Amino acid sequence: MNSELKPLITEERPVSPLWRIGSRAIPVGFAFLFLFFASAGSLISFAFGLAAVGMGVFLGARMVSEQYASHCSHLMDSLRGTLSEVIRRTGFRDAPKAMEPESTPTEDERTLLQRGRITGTFRLAESLDWNIRELVRLYELLTTNIAASVIIFEVGRKVTFCSAYTQVLTGYSQSELFDTDRDILHDIVVDEDRARYERAWSVSALGDDSLVKYQIHHRSGIPLWLETRFVPILDEQAEVTAVMSLTIDLTELLAQKRQVEEKNQDLQDFTYMVSHDLKAPIFTIKGIASALDEDYGTVIGSEGKELIHYIVEGAGRLERLVSSVLLYSRLTTSQSKDTVVPLDDVLQQVLQDFSQQMKETQAQVTVSALPKVWGDPLRLYQVFSNLVGNAIKYRDPSRLPVITVHPRAVYGGFAVIDVTDNGSGIPEDRISEIFRPYQRAHGNEIEGSGIGLACVKKIVDACGGSVNVRSQQGEGSTFSVSLPLPLPKPQSVPEGLERAFE
Amino acid sequence: MTPQSEASRPILLIDDESAHRRIFKRALKKAGISRPVLECSSLGEAKALVKRIAAGEAHAPVVAFLDLNLGDGRGTALISALRSAVPTSGIPILILSTSSLERDVEESLSLGATRYLLKLDDPEQFCARIIEELHTLFTPTNKPLND
Known part of the structure; x- marks a missing residue:
């Protein structure tokens, strides 16, 4: 996350080719002209001189074009590096055409080579331009549509970036957040949670990620549950220069969780109540059956006693079943003593x-x-x-x-x-x-x-x-x-x- | 009270299940305990009885057996009522319950119950336990009051 943030374009701007020709070829041509005027001073020599100027311009231009070609290839290397950096960071898979390997030019085809280099450079630049536009488009798409607030604070707490969703989460507009030197979130965090919010902020200002759940008062007065991840932004010396906060709304999630927990609790209570209340009638069945067996055994005879035995046995099975259900439900309701x-x-x-x-x-x-x-x-x-x-x-x-x-x-x-x-x-x-x-x-x-x-x-x-x-x-x-x-x-x-x- | 009336003081039994009261009384009879048994089948009835006892209008029991789950409320309310009425303030109060919840046990004991007896899976065993408790309470060498 804190990889060194190099500027995307490091190379100086290329100098205009016209200026190059003007600055090199023309003086060389005029040097030849002056030489011939000085030695002969005639028309013929002037014609030669003109030819010499032409030659000088030609030689100079050739020199320049070579230089320019080398400059182009430099620039191309740099653009290529930038482009692959853009591709690496944005995750665009769409490899531009200019990245295709060029055919190796033959030694003599200087003009072609030069033209090729220039074309290549332009294609590369176009591709880079496209990628950067795409990147900006994607960036805007993300920051305007993401259901999370992204805020970047300077270490002094001044807001330097604030995504659109922040307004949805807090009720305060981006400009209101920008205008103050204070962290508005800090002000609207409920009193009980403010210390935790601040602690998480401090942890990140010292260079660590931190996560905090807290409640705020939305501008409308509605309480919301938020979760913020604070991420420190480091410079090349690993010093914290800013802190980014990524905040999502947990209110709905927590409400659902609470509902599930309540239902679960109801179910637990119900299980406990039912299995518990079943115990009393089982006690009755067993107690009365054994009283019947003991007190009236002689009256009902051995067959009657056998029937009573089935009652007692059935009640016993019911009892064990109820006990096991109770045991299971109590695993949730009672605290384990470790x-x-x-x-x-x-x-x-x-x-x-x-x-x-x-x-x-x-x-x-x-x-x-x-x-x-x-x-x-x-x-x-x-x-x-x-x-x-x-x-x-x-x-x-x-x-x-x-x-x-x-x-x-x-x-x-x-x-x-x-x-x-x-x-x-x-x-x-x-x-x-x-x-x-x-x-x-x-x-x-x-x-x-x-x-x-x-x-x-x-x-x-x-x-x-x-x-x-x-x-x-x-x-x-x-x-x-x-x-x-x-x-x-x-x-x-x-x-x-x-x-x-x- | 005189020793004679002491021996005739009744046993108070509060339980909303008539079958359970029947099992209980049978166990007393089997054990040869012939004291009269004052029965209550609801919280309301029991509260009224405790009032009369407090006013001296009814015989004070020598021991109280109390079920926690009464149809019209929790038996725990009676523990305090018995403890605050002078004639019953010092008698043993034994809780009979199917609930093994710790909070039921703790609440009962903290309100002043003497013992908490679980209505066990086996009624015979449970009755034996009650008789044992009663014998301990009524053995002349043991003072039945103040556990």
Whole structure:
């Protein structure tokens, strides 16, 4: 952005060819004339003299034309350089004809060469002219139509350039902005945001890019949310000579974002409320069914007791479903409590809680030494309890389940933990969906809420990690979870910048 | 109050679900707790009762069980009402709720609830828990007041 800004045309202006001929050829001719007059003083010699003048003019002109040709080729080189600079900077693809390589002239065809050079120079100049006009046209097109305000300030804050859209964003006309030495934006930024706006400005005045979101009062009184990127403009000594601000209107975007957030919140509240309110009737069903079983078991007999058993079982399934939905919605509504978590401890707890199931299924679970990571211990428990639980649940009935939990790699501040099983695997067409809530790879033949892997993903994503799966149907699956390693406190970011990038 | 009347003081139960009250009373009966149970099925009803208790028009309960989600409002309002009425200012107040939200727990305890009991997935287990709480409260060596 701060490449050295060389002037586009560096060569001096070419001197008029007539003046060249006048200044060189004519004196040479007259020198010959004078010589002959002085020696002979006759008419004949005058005729010779005239011829000599002609010759002198001819020789002089030849000399000049050579010089002129060399000047032309100089100029051409310079124009060619300028042109390629224009093309490079503007991105015009339309290579002008003059840029085509010229045919190599034969040594004797001086006139042709000269003419060619002159023509070439003109064509080059025309092309340059066209490119520059095109550039100006494009520039005007951009600055008048871009939905962003572009302002260039001197370091002293005086406005030296101001694009048309600034008036739309602020309500102040370009001339009003030009007339003052003050930054009008600074004046209309709301009080709470002014310090941040100023900080971003100062950062750029010191030579760095900065980005700031803030609110202003448009001249009409309407509050607007703007985002400004300040870009320092440096000279060849890397000194800041000016600051350019590029400002866009975020009001609509933020309003939409807020709407989405509100809807999301409504949905969360609704999910929570529904799943929560379902718990009370489940409590009733289970409580009354077991009271019936206990108090009236003798009356209703063994068949009646069996029917009650179905009620209790159904209520139990409903209960687990509701609990899992609650769990998922709470991942969003509640704050995670991050700390240093030894994954060894987490896995130990998981294995302990699955010991009964492991015994029943004769599952062999091997856990390697695991690193410490950064996260919420309860949530990390959920992650691994889901993965290990799934590995047992979706085992291949034709073989004993073998499950390993293994740290595959540690890099870039993350630990990658693989949970591998030899289970039934996931059908290829379902793999992309298994992390979405209520998407189940195995349909309803195995009980599940369809929320476990969605929880895993939500938790892992929230702590900046990721989860993915490789699976071969009939052979097994490997779930790879990358989790952030505990780090020393992050280096402090200058206040304001972190908010600017939030 | 005299020790005799102390033993006959009722248990206050505020829950809008009649089935839950039924499960609760059954558990008391099974555990052999024969104290009378004062039942309220709404916030309004409970507020009126607390007023009468405060005025000495009704028996002061020895312990209060309170559901948070009442049909006509949140049970938390009753915690303060019970705490500010002289006859009930020192009794144990046990919250019975299906809500595991931290803010519900914190709010209840900060308003003066003695304990927060989750209505667990398993009603049998939940009843056992309540009985255990009651036994702890009524064991002669333990003073039931001021937890």
